Amino acid sequence: MLAINNIEVKYSDIILVLRGVSLEVPDEEIVSLMGNNGAGKTTTLKAISGMLATELGKVTEGSIMFNGKRIENGDAEVTVGLGIAQVMEGRRTLEHLTVEENLRVGGYKVSGDAKKNLERVYGYFPRLRDVRNSTAGYCSGGEQQMLVIGRGLMARPTLMLLDEPSLGLAPLLVEEIFGILKSINQGAKTALLLVEQNALAALSLANYGYVMENGRVVLDGAAEKLKNNEDIKEFYLGLNEVGKRKSYREVKHYRRRKRWLG
Amino acid sequence: MNTLQICLWGLQIGAIYGLIALAFVLVYKATKVINFAQGSIVMLTIYLCHAVISLGTFPIWAGLLLSAGVAIGLGLAINRLFMHPLVGQPLIAPVMVTIALLGLIQGLCIMVWGDIGGCRNFDPLGISAGxxxxxxxxxxxxxxxxxxxxxxxxxxxxxxxxxxxxxxxMRATAEDHQVAKVLGVPVMFVFAAVWALATLISLVAGFILGSMNGLELGIWQIGIKAIAVAIIGGLDSIPGALIAGLMVGVLEQLAGAYIDPYIGGGLMDVFPLIIMCIIIYFRPYGLFGLERIERV
Incomplete structure (x- = not known):
């Protein structure tokens, strides 16, 4: 469905952010993209959705194919129409609009029955139906996160790009939202590309994972395999070799060195 | 003259201020550009309308439709030539361009229509004297x-x-350009549409002003009052523009009738600006301006 081949991204023609990133999202699958701050995860999503241009960024090498069509350096407004919806980081609601108006904006590109589309989204997020007429800016963090995901869903995408949906949410809420993401993936046959810091949650949801560091992909594999990778355990899941949570009581512990080339 | 009469006149004048402020607010809301040229755009549209109507002898409704088309074309042209190239640049750049436009349009009007100048009769509907x-x-x-x-x-x-x-x-664009874009709202089209709408409203306001007082090359000055009105209403509030317009109109007429005689006149013209200063002191966002929502 989506294939990124060896792309290089520069901001302002000078700052090299991605160097030879390749990744693939197969039909109806969930792929997670992990990595530290500044690794280039968000930039990768923006390269796909065409939002790079708003920040003077550009794909300078390589290609991004979506259903056999090249979309790198495309226009974000057009990309939405192709079936790619990006849910940006940080719960970017349209603050002064109501919840339902936010959703309607999400369906801007979709012609046809808006009511039915709304009902479908309320089906996934029953909580949004209860607050449909409140001002989005005053909703709780969890509701806002549900709102921006639901708003992306309004575009009837075949691929959703989710940037840190768990950011700043209570663990219970994260679990609820990830559960809904799973049902969106299964019910709406929507593929998900998930950028997450919360590696444990991401890997339990995803089928496949990529790890990024310094603007390149350093590790990839099936989610199960990644979960058992010693480096992932140490650096992302916070477990030590024996599989137990790391204890700081044993003050003297040796820092494991990453086995990949960063 | 009784007070009721003065208030009614004030409401009617104030409505025009509100209308021009609406054009101003629409542009500000969607593009965040403070359009200092608003007053001169009102002037240009009305002179263009006059030129179109005196082109030939077609029915008045055809003349008005044609003028509307010209006004929309003017808005699109301003957007394409002056605003579009500056998208993504610091906001001060397009704002400075509107100040340049203010002078440019005034000069243009004097150059083209200087010979017919002021107080030319403009009364296509035949209502001026009624x-x-x-x-x-x-x-x-x-x-x-x-x-x-x-x-x-x-x-x-x-x-x-x-x-x-x-x-x-348009509302989504007004809130957040990036989010609007990522959701598939054609932001550049929205900008163009907003400018077209603003010049169309300017034409309506100009048409009424012309019917009231005739054409004059000083019409653009009403733009200054309209900006004051827009600020009082809260730069991005549409109902605010109307309410502030009506309020300013009434207060201005009352000041003109009851205070001016004692101080020798002149207060009426600066009264909207005085009100603006007072209101901003107490409400920095204007009466109905949106405050940034910050959850605690």
């Missing part, structure tokens, strides 16, 4: 027409922004 008498109260026809048209236009605007898809897209 008045309605209701008991003791006299209402001038162009003022009354302006008041009704203003209310209708504000009503249409409210419906447009609530129910029309493009209206919703």
């Amino acid at each position: 008045a309605l008498h209701i008991g003791q109260i006299v209402l001038l026809k162009p003022h009354t027409l302006g008041f009704i048209v203003t209310l209708v236009l504000f009503g249409l605007c409210a419906l447009f922004f609530k129910y029309a898809k493009l209206g919703l897209g």
